[in-house]
Amino acid sequence: MSGPDAPDGELLARVFLNRVVEPGDEIGGRWVRELGAVEVARRLRDGSPRLAGVSDKRWAGLLSRAASAAPERDLAAARDAGVRFVRPGDTEWPAQLDDLGDARPMGLWVRGRANLRMWALRSVALVGARACTEYGAHMAATLAADLAERGWVVVSGGAYGVDGAAHRGALGAGGATVAVLACGVDRPYPRGHTELINRIARQGLVVGELPPGDHPTPSRFIVRNRVIAALTSGTVVVEAAYRSGSLVTARAAQRLGRHIMGVPGPATSALSAGVHELLRGGANLVTDAAEVVELVGGMGELAPDRRGPVLPRDLLEPDTRHILAALPASRAATAAEVADGARTTVDDAVARLYELRSLGYVERHGDGWKLTRQAMTSARAGRTGG
């Protein structure tokens, strides 16, 4: 949460709208763009002046939801569950989401210690079939592990199949992963992934538009996909049948100008048919992490490491500065060594290291981490200058 502890009016208004307006509703987004969140919330609470663009029935539905919304209660419940609300304009808000225009989320509920904005800077989505084959699970896990080892954050939807294999692959490589859920982030879905999603919340980030306690619906999965697409530099579809939801994510990514990629499979496999259709439509064929990075790594401002740190050391958060200071000058160190040096947990160290990776300060080196050449240069320059 940004600002002082007491929530400001705009924050309360966005938490309120997050409860009242369905995710992805572009009419609600337009209202907020034209009138501001506070005014839109006031009108929905008061029932007048009536907002334009919706039917009587839909307006009545909005008012009914508004009547039962209690943003202070939502924020308190979130705080108790270790969940924060990140909204446009916050330092943690991922600017890429602004590409969604009026379908931009009112805000995101976030569980986990890493900085979502920093992580999203170097992130790739891996999505695919829930009922994937062993081949699909293998490819998802391998790509995720290899992307994590190259310092990329793996984003997926927390579902069974490809999503789960991707999250596990990243975690297994000591890497960073983000689960974007279609329900409240305190309410893991599917139930069978409760343990996995809780582990992601400890070692990575669990993110969602829906307020704490809310449940997923089929349409919410679809609109959730646009967040995965917008958050990342590119989307890789690992396995997907025709008409699969993963293809929706891929098409959303394409509309947003993101890279879309597909992993080929046997032409005889129904679970590769959707991917092949995507590839025939112009998506990039990828078979390993190097090919993924070759594409997404070239995204200009999203790949700051090539030009060295983009944020001066002094502007880093204190916890992140401590991690940076704990890195040895001339060799790689494991996350555990860095955690020891900075007197924090390994999970916290990993979270900060990936932030520093996004900012161009550090890079993964095998199983460890080391300062980039540019970071060392800027550190020396800093010392000399100060």
Add this chain to the structure above:
Amino acid sequence: MSGPDAPDGELLARVFLNRVVEPGDEIGGRWVRELGAVEVARRLRDGSPRLAGVSDKRWAGLLSRAASAAPERDLAAARDAGVRFVRPGDTEWPAQLDDLGDARPMGLWVRGRANLRMWALRSVALVGARACTEYGAHMAATLAADLAERGWVVVSGGAYGVDGAAHRGALGAGGATVAVLACGVDRPYPRGHTELINRIARQGLVVGELPPGDHPTPSRFIVRNRVIAALTSGTVVVEAAYRSGSLVTARAAQRLGRHIMGVPGPATSALSAGVHELLRGGANLVTDAAEVVELVGGMGELAPDRRGPVLPRDLLEPDTRHILAALPASRAATAAEVADGARTTVDDAVARLYELRSLGYVERHGDGWKLTRQAMTSARAGRTGG
């Protein structure tokens, strides 16, 4: 053989050059383009005036080969083996081969009863690894069978693996197939495919640049690939490792403006790695025959069936006219029925039916054949007019 039974000078010269100049030699091709085959043959036989563009050593090599060349003997041996020589300008010469420029073959040795030019009009190359996987063999056989059922001629190289599976798939569907060999067409290679290649000669066509009795060399496989590429409307690579010869065929096809296609496979398969590389380079991903035909079927003058017959009935060869006359007016007939009606063998009927398919007179209908709407119209018009 075209023309009267006694071979003319140009024919003898080309048979001679076919023995003396290595296939694909562009210097030899340029000589022929500039001086004509007869004059080039005379100079190589006489040793003067010397031809330009080759080293002393190479010139001596050519003269030595010329000294032992005996075109009449080659033609006699070929005739005994049921092999004919088809050269540029012959009615059976596939005009597409002219796209090869100075690398155009001096001529082709052909075994089999079908008309090579007619068959090549609607043909697709299926090529791939010799040591293919079961998946590769399955895809090759299935694509070949389905292409054959759609009236397309399947061209391949007669090798083990993908080539063999493609030929067998086409033959198994009662379809048309052409093997383009890198050795004399009377000398099947590999030896283990002797039976298959002889069967192709009976039911399809076996074609090659090299004179009867000649053996294959590694470089001859490579130059043979350009003939496969040029002869067909497109080349499908089914399975190929990095640096595979099939990729040479595909790149040759691309340079010639033909469609190049690849069948995807598991990203984990080394035998799909070359195909994936090709697809990443812009080749078309195909997973079934419909997708292949969607591409190659749109090749303008190479898909005459859309505009009805391209050759008037009167210009058809008598044997082919008999087959056409044996087709019932309003229903499909099997090749066996047609053969019965035309008092010929099934193999001969199939050969002619595929020629008629290329010319737009007939189409495959399940397991049988029927007249196209355009053929029926032109037949009625012919009757009315006559």
